[in-house]
Amino acid sequence: MIAIARPDGYAAGVGALLSMMEDCRVRTLGEIARADPGLLDSPTPWGGNTIGSLLYHIGAIELDWLYSDILQQDFPPAAVAWFPHDAREENGRLTPVAGEPLGRHVARLAWVRELFRSECRVLTDDDLRANRPGGDDTVTVEWIFHHLLQHEAEHRGQLAEIRTALGR
Numbered sequence: 277m278i279a280i281a282r283p284d285g286y287a288a289g290v291g292a293l294l295s296m297m298e299d300c301r302v303r304t305l306g307e308i309a310r311a312d313p314g315l316l317d318s319p320t321p322w323g324g325n326t327i328g329s330l331l332y333h334i335g336a337i338e339l340d341w342l343y344s345d346i347l348q349q350d351f352p353p354a355a356v357a358w359f360p361h362d363a364r365e366e367n368g369r370l371t372p373v374a375g376e377p378l379g380r381h382v383a384r385l386a387w388v389r390e391l392f393r394s395e396c397r398v399l400t401d402d403d404l405r406a407n408r409p410g411g412d413d414t415v416t417v418e419w420i421f422h423h424l425l426q427h428e429a430e431h432r433g434q435l436a437e438i439r440t441a442l443g444r
Contacts, residue, residue, distance in 0.1 A: 289401040293421040294393060300425050301389060304334070304432045305382065311439045316381070317374040320438050325370050327438055330431050331381040332373040335388045336363040337427055341420050342392050345408045346399075352391070358384050 281295040282288055308327065316328040325333075336359050343351050361371045404418040415423070 285397055287399060287401045287403075289404050289418070290396055290399045293404075293418070294396060296425055297389070297392070297421065297428075300428050300432075301385065304428055304435070305385075307432050307435050307439070308378065308382075311378075311435070312442070313378040315439075315442045316376070316378060318442055321441055324438070325434070326372065326374065327435055328376060328381060329370050329373045330435055330438075331385065332359075332361070332376075333363055333370045334428050334431055335359070335381075335384045338388050338392060338424055341424055342388075342395060345415070345420055346417050347395060348408070354387075358387055 280292050281298075282291040283295060285291075286294060308331065311327055316331075317326050319326065339351065339355060339359060340363065343349050343355075361373060363371060365371050399417070404416065404421075406417050407414045408417060408420065409415075
């Protein structure tokens with residue numbers, strides 16, 4: 277049977293959302309496991325983002341929503357070592373990230389997710405309905421979880437498209 281887990285140590289709704297995020301991450305890691313690590317920085321035929329840049333971006337956005345919006349705190353000092361570049365360039369394009377091995381990208385995603393899980397232990401189910409400023413609008417913490425799931429899933433589709441276009 278496939279079901280949404282509710283890990284111990286979390287409010288029921290928070291745990292369910294984290295379980296969904298874990299499932300999403302497993303699928304993303306499965307997708308990149310099918311990619312040739314030598315193609316991480318290879319440009320696409322259409323001039324889009326690289327696999328490496330997308331992996332960096334997925335982690336950076338997760339970190340940003342966690343601290344800037346859910347917790348409304350400054351990033352932890354260790355974040356600079358994992359994310360030395362802004363997520364986007366001034367023109368809005370994703371910052372190109374090149375020269376890092378696949379293991380570094382996977383470790384970065386794991387670091388962010390562990391931080392996310394750790395910080396979410398304090399959240400209650402009532403916190404999920406709390407309002408947060410979200411760009412040009414107000415969003416709930418629960419919506420942020422939803423957005424992160426959608427964000428990663430959409431980029432996973434791009435990763436698959438890039439992998440296919442590059443021949444593997």
